[in-house]
Amino acid sequence: xxxxxxxxxxxxxxxxxxxxxxxxxxxxxKKEDLLNVAKKVKEMGFDNLSVITGIDYRDRFEVVYNFFxxxxxxxxxxxxxxxxxxxxxxSLASIWKVADWLERETYDLVGITxxxxxxLKRILLPDGWIGHPLRKDYDMNxxxxxxxxxxxxxxxxxxxxxxxxx
Amino acid sequence: MxxxxxxxxxxTIDTTKIKFTKKQPVTALxxxxxxxLISTVLAAREREGLILFSTIDQxxxxxxxxxxxxxxxxxxxxxIEMMATAMAHHDVxxxxxxxxxxxxxxxxxxxxxxxxxxxxxxxxxxxxxxxxDPKWVISVGSCANTGGPYIExxxxxxxxxxIIPVDVYIPGCPPRPEAWIYGIIQLREKIKNQGYGAxxxxxx
Numbered sequence: 001x002x003x004x005x006x007x008x009x010x011x012x013x014x015x016x017x018x019x020x021x022x023x024x025x026x027x028x029x030k031k032e033d034l035l036n037v038a039k040k041v042k043e044m045g046f047d048n049l050s051v052i053t054g055i056d057y058r059d060r061f062e063v064v065y066n067f068f069x070x071x072x073x074x075x076x077x078x079x080x081x082x083x084x085x086x087x088x089x090x091s092l093a094s095i096w097k098v099a100d101w102l103e104r105e106t107y108d109l110v111g112i113t114x115x116x117x118x119x120l121k122r123i124l125l126p127d128g129w130i131g132h133p134l135r136k137d138y139d140m141n142x143x144x145x146x147x148x149x150x151x152x153x154x155x156x157x158x159x160x161x162x163x164x165x166x
Numbered sequence: 167m168x169x170x171x172x173x174x175x176x177x178t179i180d181t182t183k184i185k186f187t188k189k190q191p192v193t194a195l196x197x198x199x200x201x202x203l204i205s206t207v208l209a210a211r212e213r214e215g216l217i218l219f220s221t222i223d224q225x226x227x228x229x230x231x232x233x234x235x236x237x238x239x240x241x242x243x244x245x246i247e248m249m250a251t252a253m254a255h256h257d258v259x260x261x262x263x264x265x266x267x268x269x270x271x272x273x274x275x276x277x278x279x280x281x282x283x284x285x286x287x288x289x290x291x292x293x294x295x296x297x298x299d300p301k302w303v304i305s306v307g308s309c310a311n312t313g314g315p316y317i318e319x320x321x322x323x324x325x326x327x328x329i330i331p332v333d334v335y336i337p338g339c340p341p342r343p344e345a346w347i348y349g350i351i352q353l354r355e356k357i358k359n360q361g362y363g364a365x366x367x368x369x370x
Contacts, residue, residue: 125321126285133320140320148288163288164328 003044003076011037024066024075031080035090038065038078042095045069046076049092052102054110056136061087061112082112091117109134126154223361230274230300231357233262234350237273239293242280244307244340256343261350270296275353278332279340281309281316282323294330302357304349305332308339315339 004018004025014033019026029037046067053064061082068075080089091114092099103114104123111132114120122129126146131138145160191197240248252258252266267273270293282290294303305326308314316322326332333356336349 138320140318144284144320146284146288148292154285163291165331 003041003046003074006044007037007040010040021064021077021079024077026077026079028079028081031082031089034078034080035092035095038092038095041067041076041078045071046074047071049096049098049102052099052106054087054106054112054134056110056134058084058136060084061110063089063106063112065092087111088113088115090115091120093117108132111135126156128154128156130156130158227357227360231354234275234302234353235265235267235273236263236275236277237270237293237297238266238268239270239276239290240279241282241286241290242307242309244277244279244310247340247343247346248277248279248306251343251346256347258347258350261347261354263350270294271298273297274300275302275304277304277306278310278326278330279306281314282326282329284321284323287323287329290326291329302333302353303330304334304336304353306336306338306341306346306349308337311335311337 002025004015004027007027008015008018011033014030014037016028016030018028027037046069048068048070050066050068053066055062055064061084063080063082065078066075067078082089087110089112091103093103093114094116100118101123103117104120106112107114107117107120108122108124109132121127125133130142130144142158143160144156144158145163147155147157147162149155189196191200240246250256252264258264263275270276274297276294276297278290294301303326305311309316309322310326313319313322313324317324323329334349334353336345338345341349
């Protein structure tokens with residue numbers, strides 16, 4: 001029995017469906033119960049959270065968690081489906097430390113809010129950037145430029161007169 | 167050797183019998199012509215080429231192009247090729263460029279080697295502004311030239327010439343060290359023809 005089916009037996013109400021994603025056991029979880037399931041996943045021996053991905057499907061957001069167990073040599077993929085208007089899911093940073101930065105990256109590029117995150121701010125793009133670039137409705141026609149302020153901080157603006165050659 | 171091509175096995179050539187036909191440079195004019203670095207040279211005939219006249223900017227140009235010191239700045243994978251160009255196999259020290267300065271204040275030349283992201287762009291511009299005049303910029307690789315594969319990206323500048331003036335563009339992704347050296351030679355040609363000597367038509 002693979003770990004996804006194990007989760008289905010333990011949490012019959014929380015797990016919506018199980019399957020496979022590129023030969024990895026996949027379980028789709030209700031977003032309210034993610035934290036409970038994740039605690040159990042940690043107890044099952046999945047000590048490594050490899051990557052968190054956020055995907056924009058125009059009508060919904062999906063957040064994909066890839067786990068790996070170094071002791072059992074097993075993979076597990078958890079997936080939550082979020083509302084497009086209010087993409088919010090609870091943070092896993094209290095269980096896996098690495099989730100701190102991975103969730104900040106997902107927040108930065110896709111704009112998914114992680115409730116209970118200790119320090120939810122942009123990690124790659126400078127503060128003040130307009131929009132989340134990996135969303136489908138991101139406006140590519142607006143050029144944003146970065147200039148360096150007096151204290152070395154990044155200032156984002158849409159006019160590049162300080163930066164571009166005249 | 168037969169007519170129409172080399173048919174002789176190169177291992178069997180007796181190198182002691184080969185005579186070099188090139189004349190050894192004797193006078194100062196010959197020596198300077200032999201380098202090919204100064205294009206405007208006038209010699210006093212009656213002194214048999216022992217006195218040279220030139221425009222002063224041509225002498226300056228010669229001095230500048232003979233020791234271009236680049237600033238150590240790499241932005242992406244093109245910087246790896248820059249290191250390969252500086253290493254012994256391709257040996258950019260032949261052009262007097264082996265000293266990659268760690269400070270832009272001591273450098274003449276900047277290689278923009280790699281992707282110029284929006285966040286890096288003000289830093290690149292600042293680095294250029296910190297260099298003392300005269301200064302030159304070589305834009306290396308597709309990313310620095312036009313944006314390259316990241317042309318449709320939200321965070322990459324579409325060509326470094328939007329923020330700083332560029333003298334030579336080297337295409338490639340990344341360009342091989344041979345392409346780098348060709349670009350360097352093009353920049354040396356450009357420096358050689360700067361100034362009033364070239365403007366007045368005094369160069370050969």
